[in-house]
Amino acid sequence: MVVGITxxxxxxxxxxxxxxxxxAALSSDAEGEAVQALFTDIRAFYVCREVPLPFRLISHxxxxxxxxxxxxxxxxxDNRLGRRLKEALAFAVSLTSRSRFGAPFxxxxxxxxGMTDRGVMEVLGVTQMxxxxxKIADTLQLEPDMGHIAPVDxxxxxxxxTRVERKAxxxxxxxxxxxxxxxxDRRVASRASRISPSPSPAPVSRRAVKKPV
Amino acid sequence: xxxxxxxxxxxxxxxxxxxxxxxxxWFRYEFDEPPAMSRVMAWDPAFGxxxxxxxxxxxxxGELTRAEKEMVAAVVSxxxxxxx
Numbered sequence: 001m002v003v004g005i006t007x008x009x010x011x012x013x014x015x016x017x018x019x020x021x022x023x024a025a026l027s028s029d030a031e032g033e034a035v036q037a038l039f040t041d042i043r044a045f046y047v048c049r050e051v052p053l054p055f056r057l058i059s060h061x062x063x064x065x066x067x068x069x070x071x072x073x074x075x076x077x078d079n080r081l082g083r084r085l086k087e088a089l090a091f092a093v094s095l096t097s098r099s100r101f102g103a104p105f106x107x108x109x110x111x112x113x114g115m116t117d118r119g120v121m122e123v124l125g126v127t128q129m130x131x132x133x134x135k136i137a138d139t140l141q142l143e144p145d146m147g148h149i150a151p152v153d154x155x156x157x158x159x160x161x162t163r164v165e166r167k168a169x170x171x172x173x174x175x176x177x178x179x180x181x182x183x184x185d186r187r188v189a190s191r192a193s194r195i196s197p198s199p200s201p202a203p204v205s206r207r208a209v210k211k212p213v
Numbered sequence: 214x215x216x217x218x219x220x221x222x223x224x225x226x227x228x229x230x231x232x233x234x235x236x237x238x239w240f241r242y243e244f245d246e247p248p249a250m251s252r253v254m255a256w257d258p259a260f261g262x263x264x265x266x267x268x269x270x271x272x273x274x275g276e277l278t279r280a281e282k283e284m285v286a287a288v289v290s291x292x293x294x295x296x297x
Binding site: 088092 | 296
């Protein structure tokens with residue numbers, strides 16, 4: 001999410017100026033209730049007075065800008081990964097894609113969130129070294145040969161359910177299934193089926209569990 | 214298909230093979246055959262040696278953890294659309 005939305009902001013901001021001389025960004029003090037509410041939220045998130053360029057550009061359509069901003073805020077807010085690391089990832093994205101807007105913007109954000117020059121140098125170093133490895137690999141057209149060394153994460157999607165592996169022909173629940181599932185479990189399963197298109201593997205056909213003749 | 218023939222580990226001189234041991238230690242994985250990138254880097258140890266040391270220095274825990282740095286590396290690889 002961070003990579004994608006960072007690139008989305010950079011693309012708009014980097015195209016601005018020479019490429020779009022007759023398309024002006026809104027001023028940070030632009031009028032309009034929706035725009036001002038949006039800009040206030042953006043300023044609070046970045047602790048700044050000037051609203052960053054990509055948001056001022058897309059705010060000609062305040063409803064669109066508000067949705068983009070919600071996605072940006074969700075992607076960059078503290079979650080399993082902290083905001084400072086996310087800014088470091090965005091900085092690496094911006095360096096790698098040579099973004100005139102993104103590199104200085106995310107560098108400033110990293111510093112504002114407490115990263116020292118040493119930390120910045122660490123991100124620069126990793127970005128530089130892997131820009132080297134990836135270019136060598138692509139030039140030689142090396143085929144992936146290390147994917148198997150990483151363990152697979154079997155955890156479900158957020159709020160979802162662990163996938164149950166069943167062999168073909170094995171029934172979901174053997175025997176008299178209704179009596180083996182508690183009412184509580186049935187309520188949970190019923191609710192899950194309403195909020196998710198397919199949270200668990202599809203039930204096996206009854207025909208599949210018939211005893212062979 | 215690689216643009217060059219990747220040499221088997223046994224085709225490398227002893228000094229270059231030392232780099233393969235470093236790869237095993239770095240990834241903590243017993244490879245049947247060293248990864249393609251390790252074999253490429255071992256082609257010229259005078260290049261691969263310092264390049265590998267710079268990578269290890271860059272990836273060492275500091276203000277960012279090793280795991281966080283792996284994320285940065287993954288992001289760079291993704292933006293470069295590198296399938297390797």
